[in-house]
Amino acid sequence: MGKEKIANYFQEKQDHHENLFVPYIVAGDGGLDLLQERINFLEKSGVAAIELGIPFSDPVADGPTIQEASIRALENGTSLAGVLDVLEPTKDERKVPIILMTYLNPIYAYGIEKFAADCERVGVDGVIIPDVPLEEEEVIEASLTKHHIAFIRLAALTSTPDRIKEIARRSEGFLYAVSVTGTTGARTSHHERVATYLETLKKHSTVPVLAGFGVATANQAHELSSHCDGVIVGSKIVDLLHQGKEDEVRQLIVDSL
């Protein structure tokens, strides 16, 4: 469960000399009844973990693709409680780690301690909360630790060297290296500055480092993975799934490994 499950599953992938590939999908986009099917599909495609976005009405770290997917999911009634209900029945069969990504407010409304306890109960292994920086971690850290949920930290290109060290030191599960100065899906050329940044994070981190935000092609995935352990791909996959292009998603994953 939790941190260990992520570590073991990642190790398994890396033993096969694969890059780590973590897709992000918005839970409930296309209907919550599709969620289990999509998890199975992604697991079979060879991903290292699945990042499930819990939709929030005001996602300030996200670009247009994920905002729109979030609105679609909210309009068809998706909630944190509903997503946890979908995850519970298959928790023992699932090998692939499940990471929840959401903003603090839906968690706060659910109840922080209850959230951590229920994550453990339904087999969620890690969480990413983009609006909880180092300065505010105490609001949730103890509850996650108590329930063995990996608290995945985000580093940014704007982070100072001191902050980079502290974030890398604290991260659990993996370290999420935001590799653009912008929101999710932002188009970017991943240049030299990013390579240096990822290598610095690698140096300080005790867990794998994955690059995310603005990664959309297998070429980018390979380029970034040469400086760290793998990538997270969100907007591109959200977009392809919305268009019903599952084959292209599978191809993108296979080509990126």
Place this chain on the structure above:
Amino acid sequence: MIQLTIYTMPDEKGRYGNFGGRFVPELLMPALLELEQAYEEAKNDEQFIKELEAFLSSYVGRETPLYEAENFAKLFGDARVFLKREDLNHTGAHKINNSIGQALLAKRMGKKKVVAETGAGQHGVATATVCALLDLECIVFMGEVDVKRQALNVFRMELLGAKVESVSQGSGTLKDAVNEALRYWVSNVEDTHYILGSVVGPHPFPQIVRDFQTIIGKETKRQIVEQTGALPNHIIAAVGGGSNAMGIFYPFIEDQDVKLYGVEAGGLGVSTEKHAATLTSGSTGVLHGTMTKLLQSESGQIKEAFSISAGLDYPGVGPEHSHLGETNRVTYDSITDEEALEAFQVLSKTEGIIPALESAHAVAYAMKLAQQAEKDETIVICLSGRGDKDVQEVKDRLEAKLNG
């Protein structure tokens, strides 16, 4: 009541009791820390203070009068009612007190660009104005609905050289404009300063905006003593995000005998879904980087706010207001659209002063309070802005009412 005899909020983490903080992506944290440090240095720098004071006096037109509204007051009893005339500032509202301060701060930090959000357009116009003055590039995000409602203000900003970006995401109002301004800032943080227009958002914004608006309360304190020989009994201000209210309240917080009232937009009534009364009927959560009272669903999704006044149309509120409400230092109540419309007309007819619809909420509350007041009790209303921008809206409403 908790005694706030020595009031030193926020603490070093940007908290106001259980509220406030910095709930933002890591990308923005370095910029917030830089801003915090720059502000600490600036507020202790005599030259910065002098420069700000010079602009406030010769450009903004301060100090603003504290005017005794005798005609208005006598309709409601024996209380004395005073209006703090923020409507007489350049650009017609209190917003410029903050915009000029933050623009000078942006200059000091070597930023070339400014981004801002606006609802009704008052903050956008004030910010576009000071950017024209100080030669800063200015981008204003405004909800698509508000762009339509306030077309003249859009033109005004463009005339001043600002670029106005219409925001169609979400409900297309102020909260979505804040989201887009934050996203823009996330993407351009290295050369851009975000001039937030109210006492909301992550620390240090609520403190910086409050401090720049505190000039309202400081002047009021001196003026009321000059005119009546004592501190006022009551101070009333409208609260959307709450910057004019924090500005006038702050210098009086430790004066326990001065009763403070924050008036929220009750829209069609707080028992309906159509209002913006965050403190009166909201619950605690995190939005736009701060922990505060919010209008939200049980699952933590933010609701749309509703008010006749675009400037009060915000589903959150400044964290310091949440704290002052929780500790009962300030009484928060609401006024409906109907009551605000009535007050808008009464003040216009009795005093020849057309208030902004935002300020009309405070005026309406004063009408109730004055009726219960003892003889010679003093009431100060923060008249945060002038109503020229609202005349069309009010005309349409009144005509619609006449035509049933």
